[in-house]
Amino acid sequence: MSAAVGLNLAVAGLIQGLLIALAGLAVSLCFAVARFPNAATGDFMTFAAYAGVAAQAWTGSLLAGAASAVLLTAGLAVASYVLVFRNFRGRSLVAPLIASIGLAFLLRSVLTFFVGFDQHSFHVPIARAIVFAGARVRPIDLWLAGTSAVTLLAVLAVLFLTPIGRRMRAVADNPELARASGIRARAVMLTLWTLIGACSAVGGVMLGLQTVVVPEMGWNLLLPAFAAAVLGGVGNPTGAVLAGIALGLVQALSTPLVGFTYQTAISFILLIATLVLRPQGLLGRAEPVR
Amino acid sequence: MPVRKWMLTRRVLGQAGAATALAAVVGRPARADRPYRIGALNPITGAGSTYGSGMQKTILFALEEVKRAGGVDGRPIEVYAEDTQTSPDAAVLAARKLIDANKVDAIIGTWSSSVSLAVLPITNEANCLLLHTSSAPALSTPAQNPKHLAWRFQAASHQIGDAYAAIAAHEKASRAAAMAFNNDVQIASVGFFRSAWEKAGGKLPNPVVYEPNRTSYAAELQQALSEKPDFLVVSGYVPDTSIILREAYEAGNTAKIVIPGWAMGPATVKALGAEVLEGLIVVDAVPDAGSAAFKTFDAAYRAATGNPGSSNIYAAMCYDMVAVLTLAMQKAGPSADNAAIAQVIPEVANPPGQAVSSFAEGRKLLQAGQKINYEGASGPIDFDERGDVTPVFGVSVFHDGKLEQRYLLK
Amino acid sequence: MQGYLTAVGTVGGIYALLALGLNLQYGFTGLINFGVVAFYAVGAYTSALLALRGVPFVLDFAAAAVLAALFAWPLGVMCLRLRDDYLAIVTLAFAEILRTVIVSEEWLTNGTRGIPGIPRPFSGLGAAAGGFAYLALVLAAMLAGVSLTVRLVGSPFGRLIQAIRDDEDAVRSVGKSPARCKLVVFMIGAGLTGLAGALYAHYLTYISPDQFVPLLTFYVWIAVIMGGAGRVGGAIAGAALLTLFLEGSRFLRDVLPFVSEVQMASLRLAAIGLMLILFTLYRPQGLLGRVAR
Numbered sequence: 001m002s003a004a005v006g007l008n009l010a011v012a013g014l015i016q017g018l019l020i021a022l023a024g025l026a027v028s029l030c031f032a033v034a035r036f037p038n039a040a041t042g043d044f045m046t047f048a049a050y051a052g053v054a055a056q057a058w059t060g061s062l063l064a065g066a067a068s069a070v071l072l073t074a075g076l077a078v079a080s081y082v083l084v085f086r087n088f089r090g091r092s093l094v095a096p097l098i099a100s101i102g103l104a105f106l107l108r109s110v111l112t113f114f115v116g117f118d119q120h121s122f123h124v125p126i127a128r129a130i131v132f133a134g135a136r137v138r139p140i141d142l143w144l145a146g147t148s149a150v151t152l153l154a155v156l157a158v159l160f161l162t163p164i165g166r167r168m169r170a171v172a173d174n175p176e177l178a179r180a181s182g183i184r185a186r187a188v189m190l191t192l193w194t195l196i197g198a199c200s201a202v203g204g205v206m207l208g209l210q211t212v213v214v215p216e217m218g219w220n221l222l223l224p225a226f227a228a229a230v231l232g233g234v235g236n237p238t239g240a241v242l243a244g245i246a247l248g249l250v251q252a253l254s255t256p257l258v259g260f261t262y263q264t265a266i267s268f269i270l271l272i273a274t275l276v277l278r279p280q281g282l283l284g285r286a287e288p289v290r
Numbered sequence: 291m292p293v294r295k296w297m298l299t300r301r302v303l304g305q306a307g308a309a310t311a312l313a314a315v316v317g318r319p320a321r322a323d324r325p326y327r328i329g330a331l332n333p334i335t336g337a338g339s340t341y342g343s344g345m346q347k348t349i350l351f352a353l354e355e356v357k358r359a360g361g362v363d364g365r366p367i368e369v370y371a372e373d374t375q376t377s378p379d380a381a382v383l384a385a386r387k388l389i390d391a392n393k394v395d396a397i398i399g400t401w402s403s404s405v406s407l408a409v410l411p412i413t414n415e416a417n418c419l420l421l422h423t424s425s426a427p428a429l430s431t432p433a434q435n436p437k438h439l440a441w442r443f444q445a446a447s448h449q450i451g452d453a454y455a456a457i458a459a460h461e462k463a464s465r466a467a468a469m470a471f472n473n474d475v476q477i478a479s480v481g482f483f484r485s486a487w488e489k490a491g492g493k494l495p496n497p498v499v500y501e502p503n504r505t506s507y508a509a510e511l512q513q514a515l516s517e518k519p520d521f522l523v524v525s526g527y528v529p530d531t532s533i534i535l536r537e538a539y540e541a542g543n544t545a546k547i548v549i550p551g552w553a554m555g556p557a558t559v560k561a562l563g564a565e566v567l568e569g570l571i572v573v574d575a576v577p578d579a580g581s582a583a584f585k586t587f588d589a590a591y592r593a594a595t596g597n598p599g600s601s602n603i604y605a606a607m608c609y610d611m612v613a614v615l616t617l618a619m620q621k622a623g624p625s626a627d628n629a630a631i632a633q634v635i636p637e638v639a640n641p642p643g644q645a646v647s648s649f650a651e652g653r654k655l656l657q658a659g660q661k662i663n664y665e666g667a668s669g670p671i672d673f674d675e676r677g678d679v680t681p682v683f684g685v686s687v688f689h690d691g692k693l694e695q696r697y698l699l700k
Numbered sequence: 701m702q703g704y705l706t707a708v709g710t711v712g713g714i715y716a717l718l719a720l721g722l723n724l725q726y727g728f729t730g731l732i733n734f735g736v737v738a739f740y741a742v743g744a745y746t747s748a749l750l751a752l753r754g755v756p757f758v759l760d761f762a763a764a765a766v767l768a769a770l771f772a773w774p775l776g777v778m779c780l781r782l783r784d785d786y787l788a789i790v791t792l793a794f795a796e797i798l799r800t801v802i803v804s805e806e807w808l809t810n811g812t813r814g815i816p817g818i819p820r821p822f823s824g825l826g827a828a829a830g831g832f833a834y835l836a837l838v839l840a841a842m843l844a845g846v847s848l849t850v851r852l853v854g855s856p857f858g859r860l861i862q863a864i865r866d867d868e869d870a871v872r873s874v875g876k877s878p879a880r881c882k883l884v885v886f887m888i889g890a891g892l893t894g895l896a897g898a899l900y901a902h903y904l905t906y907i908s909p910d911q912f913v914p915l916l917t918f919y920v921w922i923a924v925i926m927g928g929a930g931r932v933g934g935a936i937a938g939a940a941l942l943t944l945f946l947e948g949s950r951f952l953r954d955v956l957p958f959v960s961e962v963q964m965a966s967l968r969l970a971a972i973g974l975m976l977i978l979f980t981l982y983r984p985q986g987l988l989g990r991v992a993r
Binding site for chain 2: 701702703704705707708711803811812813814816817827900904905906907908910911913946947950951953954960961962964965966
Binding site: 005008009011012013015016019112116117118119120121126127128129136138207210211212214216220221252255259260261263264 | 335339340343472498499500501503504505506508509510512513516528529532533536539540541542555557558560561562563565566
């Protein structure tokens with residue numbers, strides 16, 4: 001494997017990793033505060049991509065498309081909290097997990113009922129890659145990297161710099177204590193689900209820009225996203241992002257050794273190995289975010 | 291119960307038919323006093339969903355056309371529709387339901403090889419015809435098709451592989467490479483491409499086999515392009531091919547890329563645009579977009595789906611299935627069973643005989659006692675002794691935002 | 701119609717066996733196994749490959765159950781000490797790894813081409829009688845699964861595992877090892893799943909990797925949740941209901957001509973999704989269950 005080949009594999013891995021990271025971020029937020037793995041995250045992303053494509057077709061602007069996708073998906077996430085997940089407080093995590101799988105199926109089938117199974121795509125100029133020190137980098141890669149960084153910073157800013165973020169972390173640490181000290185769960189949860197929806201939307205639009213928009217696009221990214229959230233340490237958003245990027249890199253860089261069919265499996269093997277050796281995740285602490 | 295029911299019985303059979311209509315609804319061999327029932331079993335959902343609903347709609351409008359032409363003499367036709375979900379187990383239950391509950395005599399339009407392989411034992415057991423669009427070689431072996439009830443309307447993998455090699459020779463390729471979607475059909479066709487190309491003296495590195503549903507194929511592409519080929523076969527389906535073509539462009543690829551027709555849809559053009567697609571070679575079993583059957587099919591397909599007929603080669607095959615089946619029924623006569631109908635399929639589809647491009651034309655000639663040779667929308671539809679269609683491939687090149695047919699491979 | 705009903709009965713019986721296995725794991729012990737399809741695939745491939753090498757059917761089925769249970773062992777040893785949701789994710793990942801292995805290791809599994817021509821017991825009796833005999837075999841396996849579950853649950857061990865489900869710490873405090881018990885249940889459940897896989901492979905006579913996708917796992921979950929987790933009859937009722945629903949929607953389509961087949965497929969999945977949500981929200985104990993979980 002020459003250096004240039006390795007470098008390009010790393011670039012490809014980084015891009016895949018960023019997409020996993022965005023999905024992992026949304027999963028991790030839900031894991032931290034609402035305390036269950038949300039299997040509907042992938043279909044939130046799919047919904048966002050379709051919403052973005054539709055809005056772009058209607059307004060003619062990619063930015064407007066992406067913005068509407070974020071707004072609509074945040075609304076969808078909040079609605080799913082109000083209608084479904086709110087009612088599981090105090091029950092074992094199996095119930096919301098199963099319900100989130102149901103929600104994932106429901107969302108996808110409502111989508112396909114109205115728009116069918118055909119492939120859609122965003123309208124973006126397709127440009128040749130720029131060769132930079134032997135590595136091919138596409139303009140869209142830079143966009144993706146920038147957007148991911150901004151999204152992560154925004155989420156961290158909300159969590160750590162705002163009063164609602166502080167309350168959110170308090171709920172994540174100890175829901176009973178938080179309730180006892182007078183934190184009203186309602187506002188915290190509404191903010192949380194807005195964040196989850198927005199992160200999923202950014203992930204979905206980015207995924208749609210990188211690939212094509214099909215009904216199963218988000219669902220297919222769910223398991224890697226779970227892996228990232230768990231590897232990053234449950235309830236550690238920064239950890240989920242870093243773990244997502246690491247998973248992408250490992251997948252791409254392992255291909256010269258294991259071939260292309262096993263590359264996804266590699267990240268799952270890594271997941272199982274990590275859980276066995278270090279159940280709190282790579283970057284996790286014994287307790288969620290504090 | 292049926293989707294659409296044609297009560298041609300009275301009109302065609304008159305009093306005699308009505309009198310005996312009560313006589314027999316049981317018994318597998320189709321009888322004149324019982325409608326011939328067709329099961330449209332298509333991949334409406336799952337991986338084949340890009341084509342499935344178009345295939346099903348085509349079967350319905352093609353039968354509508356048959357009905358408008360007067361129908362098969364003495365044989366009213368009913369059709370029942372089902373979804374295979376592109377999954378063998380769902381397809382098996384769907385086929386069971388069609389055969390046992392709806393009592394169909396023929397199942398037409400199964401798409402993926404795994405589905406056809408799972409359905410074939412059931413249709414054989416029930417003496418039911420199976421007209422499919424699957425490439426797997428096993429489907430036409432004597433072991434799997436002992437009664438000659440299965441008919442393949444799609445090119446088999448080895449024919450597609452040979453076509454790739456012929457195109458490589460035609461394009462004067464010096465270094466070839468190949469990528470394949472990880473399934474039976476795609477791997478087999480690039481495998482046959484490799485053996486044909488190496489037999490002709492060329493060399494081909496190991497084809498890169500890629501997994502579906504990846505977010506990027508940059509690493510796979512880098513591997514495939516590592517030997518600096520000037521000719522690259524990408525054998526996959528619409529979504530993955532869209533991503534690969536785009537990433538190949540972005541990576542500054544200069545090799546000529548060849549894809550099968552089924553991996554290209556209107557969505558591909560919309561997603562990628564003229565510049566990325568410029569020079570792309572598409573090989574397709576529609577030999578002659580100017581054929582009369584294709585024109586009829588195309589117009590009806592546009593009316594039914596809003597898309598051009600060229601976007602769904604499998605729908606064209608379904609159109610031909612209906613035509614061939616009804617013509618064979620016409621020729622075999624009102625009391626023929628499936629064995630007799632299967633026997634005359636080559637007689638109505640293959641030369642010698644007067645070329646016809648629709649059921650209406652063929653029916654008139656058959657009524658006059660003449661020999662016919664159906665020339666279809668998806669090809670000339672000539673079967674070999676195994677029941678496989680012998681395809682003629684059309685090779686098209688994308689130029690200035692349009693696909694232009696350049697030459698034929700026979 | 702008779703042949704179709706036999707087919708539906710056979711498939712429903714296989715679902716019931718799957719649901720029994722999962723019910724043992726989740727319903728009685730609280731193990732969230734999202735890798736049902738993995739053990740199903742192990743059973744199917746084991747039995748098919750052995751049968752094609754001339755091994756008698758009885759041994760094929762036995763080997764399928766045993767090997768599926770053995771596959772559960774390392775996974776159980778590694779993961780049963782983990783949080784509940786981790787087990788869910790790990791088993792889901794395991795199923796995907798296994799599917800990749802089946803796709804890639806062509807020398808053993810024939811890869812994406814799948815394995816055609818798997819012999820079916822009783823095929824010598826002809827289509828109708830053979831189908832009936834096979835249905836009887838599946839139902840017998842199902843009854844064996846029921847009686848195994850009933851005996852297990854009624855035994856002291858059964859009371860122990862249910863105690864683990866309800867309060868693991870209490871069990872630990874009386875000096876019993878929950879991890880050990882969970883492992884045993886996990887393996888027995890996997891064995892039942894493997895047996896179901898073998899019955900499926902010989903029934904379909906053709907298996908390929910794309911038949912072993914996660915959706916099947918969720919179908920089994922739906923059956924258990926609808927029927928009622930932790931009730932023996934619940935698994936059977938849930939499987940029957942699921943089969944009725946999946947097959948019934950075909951006939952529904954025949955009488956609703958204004959719904960296209962594409963839309964029907966969407967509606968089918970939508971109904972499944974909605975049922976999952978509504979059951980977990982409003983009837984977590986399932987149709988037959990009493991215990992609120």
